[in-house]
Amino acid sequence: MSIFKKIFTKSRSQEDGIFFEAIQKILGFPPKELNHYHKAFTHRSSGKTDSNGNPISYERLEFLGDAMLSSVIAAHLFNEVPHGDEGYLTKMRSKIVSREHLNELGKDLDLIRFVDSKVPVQHFGENIHGNIFESLIGAIYLDKGYPFCERFIQKKVIIPYVDIPRLEGKVISYKSLIIEWCQKEKRIFHYDIFEDNAIDGQRLFGVKLSIDEKVVAKARATSKKKAEEKASQRAYFAFQEKMNKK
Amino acid sequence: MSIFKKIFTKSRSQEDGIFFEAIQKILGFPPKELNHYHKAFTHRSSGKTDSNGNPISYERLEFLGDAMLSSVIAAHLFNEVPHGDEGYLTKMRSKIVSREHLNELGKDLDLIRFVDSKVPVQHFGENIHGNIFESLIGAIYLDKGYPFCERFIQKKVIIPYVDIPRLEGKVISYKSLIIEWCQKEKRIFHYDIFEDNAIDGQRLFGVKLSIDEKVVAKARATSKKKAEEKASQRAYFAFQEKMNKK
Numbered sequence: 001m002s003i004f005k006k007i008f009t010k011s012r013s014q015e016d017g018i019f020f021e022a023i024q025k026i027l028g029f030p031p032k033e034l035n036h037y038h039k040a041f042t043h044r045s046s047g048k049t050d051s052n053g054n055p056i057s058y059e060r061l062e063f064l065g066d067a068m069l070s071s072v073i074a075a076h077l078f079n080e081v082p083h084g085d086e087g088y089l090t091k092m093r094s095k096i097v098s099r100e101h102l103n104e105l106g107k108d109l110d111l112i113r114f115v116d117s118k119v120p121v122q123h124f125g126e127n128i129h130g131n132i133f134e135s136l137i138g139a140i141y142l143d144k145g146y147p148f149c150e151r152f153i154q155k156k157v158i159i160p161y162v163d164i165p166r167l168e169g170k171v172i173s174y175k176s177l178i179i180e181w182c183q184k185e186k187r188i189f190h191y192d193i194f195e196d197n198a199i200d201g202q203r204l205f206g207v208k209l210s211i212d213e214k215v216v217a218k219a220r221a222t223s224k225k226k227a228e229e230k231a232s233q234r235a236y237f238a239f240q241e242k243m244n245k246k
Numbered sequence: 247m248s249i250f251k252k253i254f255t256k257s258r259s260q261e262d263g264i265f266f267e268a269i270q271k272i273l274g275f276p277p278k279e280l281n282h283y284h285k286a287f288t289h290r291s292s293g294k295t296d297s298n299g300n301p302i303s304y305e306r307l308e309f310l311g312d313a314m315l316s317s318v319i320a321a322h323l324f325n326e327v328p329h330g331d332e333g334y335l336t337k338m339r340s341k342i343v344s345r346e347h348l349n350e351l352g353k354d355l356d357l358i359r360f361v362d363s364k365v366p367v368q369h370f371g372e373n374i375h376g377n378i379f380e381s382l383i384g385a386i387y388l389d390k391g392y393p394f395c396e397r398f399i400q401k402k403v404i405i406p407y408v409d410i411p412r413l414e415g416k417v418i419s420y421k422s423l424i425i426e427w428c429q430k431e432k433r434i435f436h437y438d439i440f441e442d443n444a445i446d447g448q449r450l451f452g453v454k455l456s457i458d459e460k461v462v463a464k465a466r467a468t469s470k471k472k473a474e475e476k477a478s479q480r481a482y483f484a485f486q487e488k489m490n491k492k
Binding site: 052063067070082 | 300321329
């Protein structure tokens, strides 16, 4: 093996090592076949082809991931809302898998850093985030099968985001719920900004919510209002039982 | 236990025994929890409710089954057609899970015989057949999990019906393929009606296709033309290798 080949091989495997670690961190379990994940982030502009000459693009995996996501969310809603009829279940699922929501999920995981494209990523629209979130799910399905897909969706979509009262429109603002409860219970609360950054031209606020001088939740978002709402929601879920009892 | 209760219990379990056998025959594997399948065929007009008072209707299971069917078909197409892009895969899937096609699948299994309804089944439209085909898939998912759903869909949808060249519109008529091949190969062929019935006002034709005086395929359909096409398709799949070699 020539020294050049050796260097190339080493740097390639190092690169794969970094990618493996990053993917494992996102998934919460080790990937088996890294190739699926490479495909999940390959934009058609890269001009890559598979061994049979078929062009590689994350769009095929996006189709697959979209189907898996829909079925996992369908099963979750079916089990969680026994009183919901078909129309209700369909509506709730559309809200969960809305383009806007998927974009948010993709952004939270910062999936765009993996995209392999000849087009600069800044030139893509907002939907790239949701699209590659779906293609990642497709890759998990191919790599590890349906149960791991379920596990990933449970962890990244259902637990942190699927909030049925909110989706039903019954809860408009978690901040107002928190304030109401604190006033009724005569608790002292305040929201404080602990972070105010700009990363790549995107401003990011960190807000913490304290109740009786104890920090109960923290959150980051692109506006102060959003970060407050996110922190309130976290506090609400942490104290749900307590708050509903009163 | 009173004698009345004993009789009731026995007749109930006998009834369940018959239902169990029928479902097992359709599924190709034994059901675990029969209750899911009862729900899959319960129309809302039956007025039945679950132990929490929620009305029972197959429509919830239909929602679930539809999602499972979509994801199994998506995975099949993804694997079978590596050159197909997202648009192609989406289009092919819509053809496979079209209302018309699902109705045909439900009718083939005669699922309507199981429907529990206060409305006479004759009053339902055509779509009842496809709807309860989907709700049956939903019941399989709940009862036995995703892999059994896949197995059932493979056996009842993919193997007998998912014919990619046909879906792509490349094959217009299997009858013309058969005729062409027979003429080229100097084989004698004929289509004969072996059955001409009317069941519940619905005419049904049975057609057999013979090649060199040997019956190679049979099919039944609501018109002579359809039955001939179905028999030709069956013959085509049986002889595919032979026919493509020539």
